[in-house]
Amino acid sequence: MKITNSIMTWINRILMFPFLLTLLVSVFENEMFIYSMYIAFVLGIYQIISFLVTLFFIKKVGSQKVKEIVMYLLIVLFYFLTSYLIAENYSDSNLKSLFLFLVVAVPILLSVFWTYILESIHKKT
Structure with missing residues (x-):
């Protein structure tokens, strides 16, 4: 588990x-945002x-990390279900830009959260 987790953590880094670098650059140059989406x-x-x-390896992870992993799973499932179910309702609405922002921003936050989980598991092993 230790070697596998170390490899997963380094690939994630x-x-x-x-990904984060192109996101920061895309704040100043909008053309770079497409590269962020490819990397994403x-x-x-x-x-x-x-x-x-x-x-x-869930049995070898501490109970606090198991709770975080389950929370991550639930948030991901909730995100995909809600974005799928309400995508049609906001396609012609005035709130389309807000919906598009949420569709893009939430996966970024989820990837940062998963990175935190991997790093904390790596630190513990």
């Missing part, structure tokens, strides 16, 4: 650094895989 796609796939791998 490698993916998070350019790869990062999201990786974090789903690392979540599934972490589930195999």
Whole structure:
């Protein structure tokens, strides 16, 4: 578990650094935002895989981290269900820009939360 977690943490760091860097640059240059979305796609796939791998080692993780992992799972499921269910309602609404902001901002926060969970598990092992 220790080696697997170390590898997952380093890959996550490698993916998070350019992601956060391009997000910061896109604040000043809007054209860079598309690169953030490309990196976010790869990062999201990786974090789903690392979540599934972490589930195999759930018994070796402390109870506090298990609660955080379950909270992460519930937030991700809630996010995808609600964004799927209400996407059609906001497509022609005045609140479309707010909805689009939430659709983009929440996965960024979720990736930071998963990075925190991986780093804290890595620190503990």
